[in-house]
Amino acid sequence: MTDTTSSCPYCPLSTAAGEPPGGWVYRDDLWLVHHGPAESSRPGTMKIVSTRHYTDFAEMTLEETVSFGSLLRALDAAMRAGTDAERVHLVSTRDRVQHFHAWLYPRPASHALRGTDFLNAPQRSEAADVDLAAEAVRRHLSGPAPVSG
């Protein structure tokens, strides 16, 4: 079942024509994964969006709960293999857009900041680096079924 609300900016993602910058890194019946916007994301930043409209972890079906863990595991491995990430930080507040989504931020070993100091620092990418990082993560992604479509 897919619930949608007309005012939700993320509900149309699963049926929209076209692809996000860098292309879909992963998509299946439950999840969409794409690179974050260049103007506010360092290269390799990924956003996971549920295909179904709900807000909180507590609203996940058992299938969504289990597959989210598998997807996180696969993306953590692919992001550390495909970017210079030593660690991948997970953030999911859902305060602005109340459609389930989570951000994965690659933190390089060489970066001066750690933890929330790193997350609070300004981030940006060049468009070409978004394409390269999205392709690198896509190439290293294994575990869930490969990207279809």
Ligand SMILES: [Zn+2]
């Ligand atoms: Zn929605």
